[in-house]
Amino acid sequence: MLAKVVTVLFLSGESTPLLSIAKILDCNIKEIESIIPELENALRSIGLGLLQSKDGLSIVTDASQAELVNSFWKEELQGELTPATLQVLTLVAYLGNPTREEISYIRGVQSSQSIRTLAVRGLISRSGENCSITADSLKHLGVTKIEELPEYEKIRASLIEKLSSREM
Numbered sequence: 001m002l003a004k005v006v007t008v009l010f011l012s013g014e015s016t017p018l019l020s021i022a023k024i025l026d027c028n029i030k031e032i033e034s035i036i037p038e039l040e041n042a043l044r045s046i047g048l049g050l051l052q053s054k055d056g057l058s059i060v061t062d063a064s065q066a067e068l069v070n071s072f073w074k075e076e077l078q079g080e081l082t083p084a085t086l087q088v089l090t091l092v093a094y095l096g097n098p099t100r101e102e103i104s105y106i107r108g109v110q111s112s113q114s115i116r117t118l119a120v121r122g123l124i125s126r127s128g129e130n131c132s133i134t135a136d137s138l139k140h141l142g143v144t145k146i147e148e149l150p151e152y153e154k155i156r157a158s159l160i161e162k163l164s165s166r167e168m
Contacts, residue, residue: 001025002035002042006059013112014100015055081117088114092124092131093146094156095163099129102163 008021018029025032036057040050044062051060061069081089088111091103104111115131118124123137133146143149 001027001031002038005032005035005039005057006042009057009059011110012058013110013116015051015053015058017056021057082114084109084111085114085117089118089123089133089137091159092118093133093137093141093149094152095159096146096156097130097132100131101129103131105166106159106162 004025005021008024009016018032021032022029036050036052043050043059047062047065049060049062051058084107087107088103091098091106095102100112100115103115115124115126119126119131122134123140124131125134126132138144138146141149146152149155
């Protein structure tokens with residue numbers, strides 16, 4: 001059970017409600033609550049922590065790793081955008097207001113880290129699960145409005161079609 005909860009939290013990349021974890025693992029909330037102390041100890045042993053909030057549980061870095069975290073984020077903020085992050089930025093630009101789930105569906109991989117990187121850099125903004133392009137992104141892309149992106153209508157229509165076909 002412990003490994004399964006860690007897997008769900010890792011894949012989520014964000015705070016996950018206990019009820020959602022219980023549903024995914026086909027168990028009850030009490031079972032999840034009962035392993036929280038063990039989960040905290042297991043995570044602590046590898047330099048991580050468990051954040052418990054009103055929104056649920058999430059895996060975080062341990063305070064003892066602050067120097068490493070700062071070094072990572074410094075590089076993350078100053079380095080070039082990775083191909084994965086550029087893909088996510090492109091999807092946000094062409095779809096307008098996609099959810100994290102929609103982005104991950106189209107890419108075929110979990111995209112939380114790329115979304116987080118773009119949000120930290122101010123290239124996208126987030127409201128709940130939805131992402132949107134920022135004015136800074138438009139400036140970096142050299143356009144004044146999103147419709148000026150190459151083949152905007154065609155690409156947007158193709159992406160929307162792909163999303164609608166999954167819901168059938």
